[in-house]
Amino acid sequence: MKIMILSTGDELLKGQICDTNAAWMAAELVQLGQQVSRVVVVGDDLPDLVAGIREGLAHYDFTLVGGGLGPTVDDLTAQAAAEALQVPLVHDAKAEAIVRARFAVSGRPMPEINLKQALLPQGAQAIKNPNGTAPGFWVQRGDHRAVFMPGVPRELKSMFGRVVPGWLPQPAAPHQAVFQFLGIGESVAQEQLAALLPPGAPIRVSFRASSPELTLTLSSPDAVALAALEPQVAEMLRTGLFARSRVGLPAVVVALLREKGLRLAVAESCSGGLLGSVLTDIPGASEVFTGGIIAYDNEVKMRLLGVPASDLERFGAVSETVARTMAQGVRQRLDSDLGVGITGIAGPDGGTPEKPVGTVHIALATKDHIIHRQCAFRGYNRTAVKRVAAWTALKMIYDAIGSHMP
Amino acid sequence: MKIMILSTGDELLKGQICDTNAAWMAAELVQLGQQVSRVVVVGDDLPDLVAGIREGLAHYDFTLVGGGLGPTVDDLTAQAAAEALQVPLVHDAKAEAIVRARFAVSGRPMPEINLKQALLPQGAQAIKNPNGTAPGFWVQRGDHRAVFMPGVPRELKSMFGRVVPGWLPQPAAPHQAVFQFLGIGESVAQEQLAALLPPGAPIRVSFRASSPELTLTLSSPDAVALAALEPQVAEMLRTGLFARSRVGLPAVVVALLREKGLRLAVAESCSGGLLGSVLTDIPGASEVFTGGIIAYDNEVKMRLLGVPASDLERFGAVSETVARTMAQGVRQRLDSDLGVGITGIAGPDGGTPEKPVGTVHIALATKDHIIHRQCAFRGYNRTAVKRVAAWTALKMIYDAIGSHMP
Incomplete structure (x- = not known):
């Protein structure tokens, strides 16, 4: 099956919105064992629409068109389909019934302008739209089929689900192995x-x-070859691996903390709250994340985390000693099982020859132990240093309390 | 100018990501007085890539290609460009220097595989990539030009900004008026x-x-018409306006705090550290941001911010009273001029009929005053509630200490 998606609308070509319809349909098709070969986006321009529809009907088994079925002057898709097929636009009784039914449900009178939506290319089959006024339709030319759906995501999704899966062959979906890792x-x-x-x-x-x-x-139609390879790849990625599915590290760590019944607190200097923020992006974080102290100013490190002034003087705020005290300090003060301390130089200023931008000390404290890692994140900008520092801390938690996956 | 965007990558055709690069470039081009005519998306497939590049070079003045310049086997764009142009891939000394320079900065040894990135179509011009290892390049065929950029958004954006605007005709340099606002x-x-x-x-x-x-x-070749309109638009947007340039609200607030010599501390419950993180994304934040307390757990609100247990019982953690105490508590404990308190229900769970998901209380304390705002961010998901809460707090700071722009 060769499949093309044709997305239409000036708002896409002006970058006012991202083409989420194409991404959604592409992902649905993967679930259905298919892969889109090409996506084309054109504006509300008749010749460009006609060319896009012709391209689909000429070269693809199946063309999925989204947008341009509304009642206004810039909705040109039905007209373009008629031109592409070289047939007239004709009044379609079923399409009119679909439009009228929708207005009847909403209790609003139907403006005359909406009758335009009952004009379809001759030979097209109308498709119901339970979520809006615009009927969809499909056309066939030889072995090639094109389906036309409204651009409103809710309407497109429901129409896609009603018609597209039934039209596709049910092939042997390729087997997949997924590895998420970092470092x-x-x-x-x-x-x-x-x-x-x-x-x-x-x-x-x-x-x-x-x-x-x-x-x-890794994808393959050959399940045996893939299964033979999986353990070798997992071993190869061992030091960085944290998931065998497409879940992010913050979610993996929150799930792991829940599973182990452990509560975490964070003390953040250079990361400025980012670690707390990515943890609290995960629903259910409140069960395992007690909170944190953003110790940006050295006064805060001393006052709220118990970092001795003498350590700040002797070792500097960006040091192993201070990271360890921050981790243990926040763990104790927030009455948690685990405490993280992050202190570093995110840049662009503040670097020295001994401690260049990207130098970050991260410590992870439990009641009895503290582990520490010194990092040199070179070539990253300020926000990237923050991000890689937060993720490194998450990986330290993962390694400390998780078990490596097979 | 007829412009085509060619986005590449299996992850787009599988719907794993939305094509934000195309949307971003399209919007940038609108700012530059241009409009994209067509966007094409193809996968990591050599014939499809070759066809896409040929289509661009044959029918468009300018083709912007994103993705497929990495060192791995699925990065086929340079090879496809060579085939499309019917020239060999040749080693490019400048491209190799770009790759090597990037590894030298990061201090990591360069794997042999990265030398692949120094192979460009004969006659191509390499483009520096300050944010990654993959050099970009551009090619010319007659009056038609195509530029090839990495797919990583940060790298694509910086490369686009370095080369594309200079290549476009300057369309009677339209005068512009920019308004940044929210709410x-x-x-x-x-x-x-x-x-x-x-x-x-x-x-x-x-x-x-x-x-x-x-x-x-607002863009116009007519400076007088634009100048006449500007004050009316500014007045219309008055309640939400925070900048007359394309700078974000966190940077505006940091600059304003510096100008006024004020220091800020934050107490975050539902936003989980996000406000601290977006403030510390701004270089120089350390001069005005002392830090914060992420009071996710109610124990932390009591112990570190002085919220009375009786208030939590009587009003609930998500209440005006608690937000006010958090704001004043963090201001005092972190010895700052301003304190922010944010407490709310980010969802998806935790909502009640009286306090549905999206209910957020935000307070801003100075030595003598506390202002408060109750928000109902309906229809937002968890991360969006956090974000709009953080931005609302920033706008409250802006309104409290800033002066509205003319």
Whole structure:
């Protein structure tokens, strides 16, 4: 099955909105065992619409068109479909009934202008729209089919679900293995992976970065070949691996803390609250996250975390000693099982030859132990240093309390 | 100028991510007086990439390609460009220097695999990438130019800004007026603006949302017409306006605090550290931001902010009384001029009929005064509630200490 998505609307070409309809349909199609070959976006322009529809009908088994079915002058999709098919626009009784039914439900009178929505390309089949006034429709030319749906996401989604899955063959979906990790560069992982892949094996490799997290997906129609490879890849990524599904590290850590019944507090200097914020993005964080102290000013480190002035003088605020005291201080003061301390230089200013921008000390305290890591995040800007510091702290928690996955 | 965007990557065709790069570039081009004619998305598939690049070079003055420049096997864009142009891939000394320079900055050794990024289509010009290892490049065929940029948004944006504006004709350098605001919906603003615009005036209107901030840009070749309109638009947006340039509200607030010599502390419950984090994203925040207390657990509200247990029982943690005590408590304990308190229900759970999800109380304390605002952020998800709460707090600071712009 070769599938094309044609998204229409000036608002897309002006960047006023992102094309979430295309992303949603593409993801649905993956669930249905299909993959879109091409997405095309055009504006509310008749020749561009006609060209897009012709391209779909000529080269793709199935074309999914979103947008341009409303009643106003810039809604040109039905007209463009008629031109692409070289047939007239004709009044469609079923389409009119769909429009009238919707107005009847809402109790509003139907403006004359909406009758335009009952004009379809000759031979088209109307599709009901339970969520709006615009009927959809589909057309067939030889083996090629195109379906036309409204651009309003709610209407498009419900119409897609009603008609598209039933039209697709039910193929053997490829088997997948997913690895989420951090701390290993994409190119290093790629190089090591190349050495593991059996030559000629029908295994498709894809990497996706959501810095500093990386997702590696292996797909294959061959379940046996994939199963043989999985443990080797997991071992190769061992130091960085934190999930075998597409869940982010903050959610993994919150789930792990819940599972272990542990409560966490954070003391943040250079990360400024980011670690607390990403943890509290996860529903249910309140069960495991007590809170934190953003100790940006050294006074706050002393007053609220018990960092001795002498340590700040002797070692500096960005030091192992201070990170350890912050972690233990926040753990105790917030009556938690675990405490994290992060202190570093996020830049762009504040670096020195001994402690350049990107120097970050992270400590993780339990009642009896403190572990510490000194990091040199070079080449990152201010917000990236904050982010990689927060994620490194999360990984330290994960490693300390989690068990590595098989 | 006919412009096409070609976005590449299996993650787009699988719907794993939305094509934000295309939306961003399209909006930038509107600012530059251009409009994209077509967006095409293809996967990491050589024939599809070649066809997409050929289509751009054949029919568009300018093709903007994003993605596929990494070092791994699924990064095929340079090879596809070479095939589309029917030239060989050749080693490019400048490109290699760009890759090596980036690894030198980060202090990591360069894997051999990254040398692939120094292979460009013969005749291509390499473009520096200050934010990553992948050099960009551009090619010319007759009057048609195509520029190839990495898919990582941060890298794409900076590369776009470095090269694209300089290549576009300067369309009678339109005069611009920029308004940054929040708290007024785009459709309401649009409707009110329509009433202000003189009929037939050559004034182009564009809105851009970075929720909850909105940017309104008015562009016109007619400086006089624009100048006449500016004060009316500023007055119309008065309650939400915070900048007359494209700077974000956190940066505006940090600058304002510096100007006034004021120091701020934050007490965050539902926002979980987000307000502290967005403030500390701004270089120089350390001069005005002392820190904060993330009082997620009620124990922390009592112990570290002095919220009486009786208030928590009587009014609940999400209440005006508690927000006020949090604001004043953190101001005093962190020895600051201003204190913010935020407590609310971010959802998805925890709402009640009296206090539904989205209920947020925000207080701002000075030595002598406390102001308070009760908000009902309906229809937002958890992270959006956090964000709009943090921005509302910033706007309260702005209104309290700033002066409205003319």
